[in-house]
Amino acid sequence: MEYYAGVDIGSTMTKVVIMSDRIEASLIGPTGPEHRKLANRVMEEALGQARLSFDDLTYIVATGYGRINVPFADRQITEITCHAKGLQSLLPSVKTVIDIGGQDTKGIKILNGKVMNFVMNDKCAAGTGRFLEIIADSLGVPLNKIGEVSLAAEKIASISSTCTVFAEQEMISRLAAGEPIANLIAGIHDAVATRIASLVKKLNVEPDIAVTGGGAKNIGLVKALGSKFGRELLVPPEPLITGALGAALMGRDIYEKYAAEGQKPSRSRKKLEEATFFK
Amino acid sequence: MAEEKKGRAVATSTAASIPKFVRGNMSATLKAKEEGKKVAAAFIADGQDEIMRAMDIVPAWGESFSGVCAAKRDAEKYLQKAESDNFSRSLCTYATCNIGFDMMREELGGVAPEGAPWGGMARPDMMLGNGQLLCDPRFKWPQATQHYQQDVPVFVTNMYYPPWDPNGDHHEVEAIYVKYAADELRETVKFCEKITGKKMDYDRLAKTVELSDKTWDLFIDTYELRKNIPTPMDTGDAMNTMVPLTFNLGTQEAYDFYVSLKAELEQKIADGVGVANPEKFRVIWAAGLPSWFALGDFQYFNGKGVVFPVEVTYRGCEKIERLNLPKTNDPLEHIAWRWVRYWTHWYDAAKKRPGSTPKVERIIEYIEDYKCDGAVFHSAFSCRSWHAGIMQQAATLKKVYKDIPVLIMEGDIVDISSYNEADTHNRIDAFIETLAASKARKG
Numbered sequence: 222m223e224y225y226a227g228v229d230i231g232s233t234m235t236k237v238v239i240m241s242d243r244i245e246a247s248l249i250g251p252t253g254p255e256h257r258k259l260a261n262r263v264m265e266e267a268l269g270q271a272r273l274s275f276d277d278l279t280y281i282v283a284t285g286y287g288r289i290n291v292p293f294a295d296r297q298i299t300e301i302t303c304h305a306k307g308l309q310s311l312l313p314s315v316k317t318v319i320d321i322g323g324q325d326t327k328g329i330k331i332l333n334g335k336v337m338n339f340v341m342n343d344k345c346a347a348g349t350g351r352f353l354e355i356i357a358d359s360l361g362v363p364l365n366k367i368g369e370v371s372l373a374a375e376k377i378a379s380i381s382s383t384c385t386v387f388a389e390q391e392m393i394s395r396l397a398a399g400e401p402i403a404n405l406i407a408g409i410h411d412a413v414a415t416r417i418a419s420l421v422k423k424l425n426v427e428p429d430i431a432v433t434g435g436g437a438k439n440i441g442l443v444k445a446l447g448s449k450f451g452r453e454l455l456v457p458p459e460p461l462i463t464g465a466l467g468a469a470l471m472g473r474d475i476y477e478k479y480a481a482e483g484q485k486p487s488r489s490r491k492k493l494e495e496a497t498f499f500k
Numbered sequence: 501m502a503e504e505k506k507g508r509a510v511a512t513s514t515a516a517s518i519p520k521f522v523r524g525n526m527s528a529t530l531k532a533k534e535e536g537k538k539v540a541a542a543f544i545a546d547g548q549d550e551i552m553r554a555m556d557i558v559p560a561w562g563e564s565f566s567g568v569c570a571a572k573r574d575a576e577k578y579l580q581k582a583e584s585d586n587f588s589r590s591l592c593t594y595a596t597c598n599i600g601f602d603m604m605r606e607e608l609g610g611v612a613p614e615g616a617p618w619g620g621m622a623r624p625d626m627m628l629g630n631g632q633l634l635c636d637p638r639f640k641w642p643q644a645t646q647h648y649q650q651d652v653p654v655f656v657t658n659m660y661y662p663p664w665d666p667n668g669d670h671h672e673v674e675a676i677y678v679k680y681a682a683d684e685l686r687e688t689v690k691f692c693e694k695i696t697g698k699k700m701d702y703d704r705l706a707k708t709v710e711l712s713d714k715t716w717d718l719f720i721d722t723y724e725l726r727k728n729i730p731t732p733m734d735t736g737d738a739m740n741t742m743v744p745l746t747f748n749l750g751t752q753e754a755y756d757f758y759v760s761l762k763a764e765l766e767q768k769i770a771d772g773v774g775v776a777n778p779e780k781f782r783v784i785w786a787a788g789l790p791s792w793f794a795l796g797d798f799q800y801f802n803g804k805g806v807v808f809p810v811e812v813t814y815r816g817c818e819k820i821e822r823l824n825l826p827k828t829n830d831p832l833e834h835i836a837w838r839w840v841r842y843w844t845h846w847y848d849a850a851k852k853r854p855g856s857t858p859k860v861e862r863i864i865e866y867i868e869d870y871k872c873d874g875a876v877f878h879s880a881f882s883c884r885s886w887h888a889g890i891m892q893q894a895a896t897l898k899k900v901y902k903d904i905p906v907l908i909m910e911g912d913i914v915d916i917s918s919y920n921e922a923d924t925h926n927r928i929d930a931f932i933e934t935l936a937a938s939k940a941r942k943g
Binding site: 286298299300301302325332335336337338339340341343423425 | 891895898903905906908910922923926927929930933934937938940941
């Protein structure tokens with residue numbers, strides 16, 4: 222049996238998927254500053270979950286912002302390509318992907334699992350997971366609860382600014398003026414969804430549309446985004462692992478392509494060691 | 501890591517002489533006083549080059565100075581200086597960098613501030629602005645600078661060409677635009693005569709214009725060698741080799757430079773030497789000025805087998821015969837015709853393709869001629885005139901031509917705070933994967 226691993230080091234979370242002809246293990250751990258060097262530990266845990274050793278892995282693909290710094294990966298592929306690949310296996314009808322990550326948001330147009338076109342947000346945090354994280358913190362609502370809370374909104378509060386700093390100030394003053402938290406969060410979701418939609422609509426958007434990344438776990442944001450596109454958006458069962466799954470699938474494709482010609486792809490001849498962010 | 505082995509980018513050796521050109525142009529302004537010459541703060545691609553050269557007026561190129569500051573990553577102090585007097589960062593950073601420098605020089609009594617790149621540029625005796633469709637700061641930049649150099653006379657001409665109208669016939673009105681442009685150039689000559697106290701030598705001007713025409717032809721002959729597969733020269737190089745055409749037009753040195761460059765490219769082709777080995781993908785630099793502080797990004801592309809055999813930017817000329825210029829003995833009228841036809845000679849092709857525009861038609865022509873697999877656009881936030889329509893150009897290209905991979909890069913020409921290397925390289929990597937997927941789809 223051949224085993225393939227995908228390692229997706231995002232700005233906030235590190236995701237690992239190990240698969241054979243099915244998913245053997247998937248694990249999500251924080252990337253954050255003190256954990257950055259610990260991608261190998263997430264991999265170790267995933268291997269434990271799959272009851273495999275590191276030497277059992279046939280091919281490893283790293284993706285995400287930290288992909289270049291994973292010493293044990295055999296190949297690096299961008300998260301754009303890996304998301305497209307992962308989505309194709311999970312939701313084959315999808316032609317447009319909106320990935321809402323910790324520090325960036327992407328729109329990806331796909332055809333048969335291949336990237337046709339893509340767009341990414343500029344260097345502003347508005348429209349990313351980090352923006353929602355800061356707003357949730359300033360309102361005292363856990364990040365994983367803001368989606369549910371927003372569903373109780375009686376109306377969508379109008380938020381004039383999508384600048385993270387100014388929006389946070391606006392939240393606090395509106396809260397002091399008595400605006401219910403649910404309305405405010407619904408307003409924030411609406412503002413973020415408007416920004417994301419204007420970005421993604423630069424692609425010639427075709428349905429089905431799926432949302433991935435941490436933002437896809439926010440039901441309020443997904444609903445707001447759906448209203449911008451006039452349709453229900455699809456969300457894979459675990460939207461955070463799409464990139465890692467795609468990376469593992471890309472690894473399988475690479476290996477099998479070589480195998481079909483009676484060859485083996487070159488390997489990093491690696492050891493499971495710390496990622497080299499700080500070296 | 502099992503990274504793919506990177507091919508080595510190969511730059512032309514002729515381009516190595518470009519810093520001498522740029523530095524020479526800047527130091528010429530500093531030497532002008534002792535040589536009894538007048539210095540004019542001037543702007544590129546505005547039809548005034550030959551007038552200045554024929555009258556021994558030394559051009560002080562503000563755009564070049566700001567570009568050098570950016571390339572040396574030394575523009576911030578000038579940007580901040582301009583900002584301190586309420587010039588917004590969202591204004592043209594070529595202008596604000598240069599205005600900041602001018603402000604400092606005025607505070608020092610006309611002496612260039614210490615540490616200015618390559619000694620800086622001299623205080624001008626005049627400023628030649630040119631309001632035109634190309635760039636709106638050319639109206640305001642000299643006027644804003646005059647605020648600090650109130651004794652320096654400003655002359656702003658207006659050079660227009662017929663605006664694009666898919667339902668109109670620009671040929672019916674172009675003579676009006678040419679007459680207007682020629683009249684403006686005559687006024688420029690009068691202004692320069694007044695400042696220099698010398699009369700224009702029209703025979704010398706005619707010879708200078710003739711040399712410019714020859715340089716235009718030679719430039720295109722040279723650049724068209726890049727159609728070769730593998731291409732012998734990249735846009736990363738072209739952002740340097742444009743200097744003689746852009747800043748030294750009408751000089752023998754500019755012509756001679758392209759003689760050398762052409763010979764080198766012919767030799768590279770004969771030797772089978774390309775920019776990247778192997779050359780995996782060919783892409784067009786479809787619009788936008790580069791981030792001068794990040795020219796290394798071209799090598800990043802090259803290192804991954806992606807080459808730019810052609811660019812729209814700084815290809816500010818065309819084979820003269822393709823412009824079909826009417827014969828005239830008046831060199832100023834010739835410049836005016838050349839100016840108008842340069843901008844309008846894609847109009848007829850654009851009309852034949854419903855929904856197209858001249859700018860998009862030009863991109864399509866280059867994609868076809870240079871066999872490009874994709875297009876890269878650079879959107880520089882502070883340059884409205886050239887960059888405002890980039891998204892629309894990219895969308896129109898895909899709509900009227902074909903759905904080729906497109907990368908929109910974001911940054912600025914001078915302001916490094918707009919730039920994030922990791923993010924830029926991530927986008928480039930994703931674009932290259934998209935190129936690969938696109939090529940695989942086509943088989």
